[in-house]
Structures are given as structure tokens and as C-alpha cells.
Amino acid sequence: MTIAIGRFVKPNVLIHAITSIRPLLVFSTLIRLVLILYSEWHDQHSLVKYTDVDYLVFTDATSYTLTPGPLNHAQGPLGKWINIGDPYRRETYRYTPLLAILLAPNKWLHKSFGKYLFSGCDILAGILMHKLLVSTILPHARRPRTDASHAPASQLAYPDSDVGSKNAAPASISEDDRRRRATLLVALHLLNPIVIGISTRGSSESVLTLLVLFTLFCALRGWWDWTAAMLGLSTHWKIYPVIYGVSCVGVIGMEHQQDGEKSQPRGVFPRIVRCIDVFVNAKTVRFATISAGTFLVLGTFVYSIWGYPFVHETYLYHLHRLDHRHNFSPYFYQIYLTYPSISTSAAAGPSMWRAFIRSPLTSFLTQLVLSLSSGLFFIRTRRDMIMGWFIQTATFVIFNKVCTSQYFLWYMLFLPLIIPRLSCSWSSSVMYLACWMGTQVLWLSQAYRVEFLGEPIFFRLWICGIIYVVGHSWVLAGIVNSYRF
Template structure:
């Protein structure tokens, strides 16, 4: 990488931070000068919730605030200091993601310099820079997920459990990793290896499942559940049913009929006003749950790969799939990049197909949502194509990994 060679090892993180500060400054100018704002709507929602907290009111008095009140408290400096505080905080979380990636890659056998090169795929990625500087807290989620993974690989069970309990409280979806983490701990304690693979294959699957009731998996479950329950109980005590309804139950039955790449989109749109639509929100979890359990059972011995595959499967098959969700699995791509053997031609074919499908969807969605044109068929074709392309890309990556693992 020419950029890496020019900057050296110590220059990547300052450059990554400087790029994010530049984007934040540009975003402030765009918000004030152009009709199309740079700042994400959710950032405004959380900032308004922080203002309500400062005023002594409930953050749930702000319509569409669907998160833990801890987020509103984290953004209180937006009110007391400057409205860009949250963007700087989320940008800092981006850098933590980079550090976690570098740590995991180094532990997997890459030299520190090479690990930083692959971590820079995230640190200098325009998409990750854009998402965090627009005010999305997805980087905070990614930092905690990768922090949990890194701590588990290093054998730091306590820190891993606390980070996992906290991230599940902040964003419910990381609960999908629980079976994989438990199976990983069961296998590692059984074989006496911590943070490595099982190259000799001496650990049998049946023994791993039996060992789920051993000390390390149970201790992880106890500590992570205690962290989750402590945070959740405190929030429920402070804000009662509003917290339970908006921060927890809402996400179980959530269905979006706009800005949604999901293959379920058209079904959601047609049934949006129906009283039974919450059933679709629950039914969509069934294929997800099946694939997540199978992938955890098959891949838990290679934890980095397992977390990537499970994240990709969850996002691709989810009933809600927005642009920010890309960062959930893109932050994990650097962990697999050293092991991919796709070849230049195949890489361009897959990337080109994905970009063309995305552009088709964006064009159709812009006409439907912004221009009010009847292009629902084109948008449905775009959603189906998006789903199929993501599945093909994931399948190709897994086959490329098989050849080099």
C-alpha cells in the first residue's frame, strides 16, 4: 500500500483522525449552507433526547428515540459543550475498531506492520469515515463487538463478558453471537488452547456441546448477563415501560417500508397498515435463527470468521437493512482479507456486480421516495437483486477462504 509506505506505522491513526475531523467540519458547513443535510437524522434524534435529559425530562419524549437512554447520556456534552461531541466520540470508536482489528490480526500471526495495513482498510475507508462523522453510533457497536472478540482470543474472559453485556444492552442484535462465543469457550477450555485454532482436530463436536456447562462458558454467560441486566434494570427503573417498549420490544417487531434494502421490503410495504404486520417482524427471525445456529456450530473454532459470517447472514436476511448496516460486517472484512484468494478478476466481477445492484436500488428508491413515481416493480427487483448479490459474494468469499485455510 503506497499510502501506508509513505505514512509509516505511526502515521495511519493521525491521518484517520484528521480525515474524520475534516469530514465533521465539512458536515457542519453543509448542514448550514445546503438544502441536503450531512448529519444523520438519528444523530438529531439522540441529540434531542440528550437535551431532554438535561432538562430533566424523559428521552422517550422525543418521537422515534428507540435506543437505550445511555446513548442520550453519552451525548449530553452535545448540549453542554458542542453539537459535534457525539461525532467526535463515534469517530474515536472508529479508531478503537482499527486497534482491535490490528490486535486480532497480529494474534493470528501477521507481523504488526501487515496487521496495520489491513486495519487501514477500515481506518481509511470513506464509508466508515462518512457513517461515523454523520453521527451514527454504529462504530460504537462495532468497537464493542470487536473488543469482545479480541478479548476472547486473548483469554480475557472478564473484559469480554462485560463488553458483550454492554453492547447487547446498547444494540440488541449482537445477542446473535452468544452461541458462537459459548461454543468457542467450551472448545478452548476443553482442548487447553486459548485464542488459537484446532489444527489437529482432536476436539470432537459432541465433546464441545457437552462442555458448554463447564466453568468458562458458564462464567462468561453469568458475567455478560449480569452486565446486561444491570444496565437494563437501571434504565427500566428510571424510565419504566417507555424504555421497555421503545428500546427493546420495538426492535422485535420493527418493519420499515422506506429506505430498506431488505428482500422483505415489498411485503412490508404492502402490509404496512395491516394489524398483523408485527407477525412478519417475528417470522423473519426464523430463517435467521436457523442459519446463525448452524454457522455457530460449524465455525466457532475460527472465531473471527464465525463473527463475520454471522454478521453478514444476519444483515442480508434481516427484515430491515439500511446503508448503515453495511458497516456491521465491513468492519470485519480486514480480518479475512489476508486469507482471501479470489483473484483480481473475480474481485472486480463481484465488486462490480454489487455496485451495479446498489446503484439500481438507489435509482429506483430515489424515484419512489423522492419523486413519487410508480417504480415499485423496479425497486422490488432491486431488493431481490441486492439479496442475491450479497449471498453470491458471501458464498464466493467462503469458497476462497476454503482454498487457503
């Protein structure tokens, strides 16, 4: 049988097909097309829908936007002059109106247009990721020197390296090897069941990941003006990418000092002056001005049409959000216990300590401090920005007061890009993966009993949420420890 197949298909042809980016893109696209078509059939024949609830929210918001009426009109200063509706008439729509406009073909062409769009963003992200790996990341990667008993997990990016040889010196990677290994790494993203499922079910996270990835693409090339503009656009789309700004400013400041554009400070406090010079100089001010200016221009434009509902639902809501529904975050349980009596206890005048614990800003400030400080601590050069952004994002997600599975995409995006610089044994990699998945499975097993069986086991679910935080933090620490800065 093998001989017969070998007559028609040469081994090197099979290897080329498997490790070439084009077959991977075609295969990834076909998977998504099949699942989107299947989702339409499934939703018509099953009580448990394949399509995400958020996609229905997007579609309804688009309908409100495209069909203005006496009770449905944009509330901004220019809204009365423009014949356009208010997407925030749809409850639970917490996104920029640009998303509702982007999905207008849902009404004009086909109801699944958004799913095709989101899946297309996945494919574009894969192309951009491959280009980053081939041109920027893998050329600087080296085959790690290590014992055969501790073969690194990063050998996925170095499948032919001489890891078992004591005399093997670090060697650069040829262009053909770079493309082959880049394809294998991109496959981790494009063929990831979580990535495929979230985009084909209709979640818009793939649009944001594409924006963030392009921002990183510009930053790694030193196109700081483009980076600033893309960061402003990404932050407009969803607020969390603002955390990347501090790392960008830090890298720009370090490059500014290394270029010697300013003489070494002299005086009583030279270190303080030098530290200030890292963050406050012509380049960092320019970056901050462009980034904040892009965000403000977009925000002002949208506000002029849709008014205060845009500001509240897209940004302010997330600052004071009290979500008592069960999610991965352990914060939900305390909110769940006090949610019905918040108004009465507030009227009775709760103590300052209880008010501090109940405040949603408490958890927000915790994750913000951790994310910003990690960006400053781990990032010194452009090459380390990928790992720095991974740490910032993972920290932000783990300690967020609301966390669902789609949030994991925010930091999983960077995994294929940091693997070439990880020095981690296969046994440790298996343990990290088992812990990352096991804590989720444990939580989901209890969440299923709460959601579908109606069992009041919220305390048990809260314990699983604590285990999730501890487990994912341990995995993050292991990845950081194995990264070669």
C-alpha cells in the same frame, strides 16, 4: 524531477510514512475533522443536509434527558426521585438512554461533539485492529503457495510474497512486515468512504463496532470473563451482538474437551453426552452467567430510572417492527402493500398462513436461525472466530427485515482481519466487489426515483431488493469458500 525529489526524500522514508500506523491515524483523523467542519457549513447552506437524521434524534433525546419537566420525566421506579428527563419523549429514539447521556456535551460544549466522539471511536477501532493483526492474526498467517496466474487477493497482506515460485515454501512473517501489512489492512477500514461518512454524519454505529471489536480482542486472547462482560455490554447497546454468544460458548466447550478436564464419556450414548459436555460445563456456565448478568444488571439499572419505555423502544420494538418504508430488505414490499389494512384485516380474522407471512417474527426467526447455526458450524477454534463472526453478522444483515447502508458496517468491520487468510484470485475479488457495490447502486438508482422524484415504482424497487439479497449472498459464499479454515 524525480532526481530532485530523491535528493530530499529517500524512498524508504516514503515507504515508512505510507506503511506506518501513526501517519495513517493522523491522516484519518484530519479527514474526519475536515468533514465535520464542512458539515456545519453545508447544513447551513443546503436544503439536503450532510448530517444524518439520526444525529438530530440523538441530540433531541439528549435535550429531553437534560431538561426534565412536569410532562417530561423518567418513568422508572427511581425516576421520580432523580431529576432527569425521558429521552423517549423524542419519537423514533430506539436506543439505550446511555447514548443520550453520552452525548450530553452536545448541549454543554458544541452541537457537533457527537460527531467528534463517533469519529474518535473509528480511530480507536483502527488502533485495536492494528494490534490484533500484529500480535494475533499475522503471526499465524502464512504466505500462500499458488500459481502466478491465480495470485490471491490476500496478497494485500503479503505484497512481497513469492506467490509465483513453485519452490516457495510457506514462510512466517517478520515483525516489521507484520506492522507494515497490518497498517495497509487497517487503512481499508479507516479510509473506507462508508466508514468515514457514517461517523462524520453523526451515526452512532462506530461506538457499537468499537465494543464488538474489543469483545473479539478479549475472546482471541482467551480472556473469557472480559469477553462475557463486553458481550453483555454490547448486547445492551444494541441487541444483535447476542448472536456471538453461541460461538463463544462453542469455542469454550471445545477447549474444555481438548484440555481433558473431563474423561471421555462412556455408556449407551457417548456422542450425545460428549456433545452436551461441549455446551454445558463449568466454563460455559460461567461465561453465560457473566454475560447474561452484565446485560441484566445494566438493563435493570436503566429500567429502574426510565421504566418500560426503555424496554419497549430499545428491544421489544424491533421484534414486532413493521417498517413499510423502502430499504434494502425485500421484506419491505409485502409490509408496504398490507400496512394500511393490517388493523382491518386483523379484525376480520386473517388465515393462519397470512398471519404467519405478515408476522415480523417470521423474518426474525429466519435470520436468527441462520446466524446461530453458522456460528456453530464454522467456528471450532479461537483463530476461526473472526471469520465465524463475519459470517454470522453478514447473514444477520442480509436477511434482516430492515436494512440500510449503515448496517453494512457491522460485518465490514471484520474484513481487514480475515483478508490474511483468504485465498482468492484478483479476478474473483473484483467480481465480488463489483457485485457487492453493483447491487447497491442498482437499488439506490430506483430508491432515488421513489424518494426524490416521487415515482411509484415500489415493485421495481422490490425486485432490486431481491437482486441485492441474491448478490450479497453469492459474495458471502465466495468469501467463505476462499477462507482457509
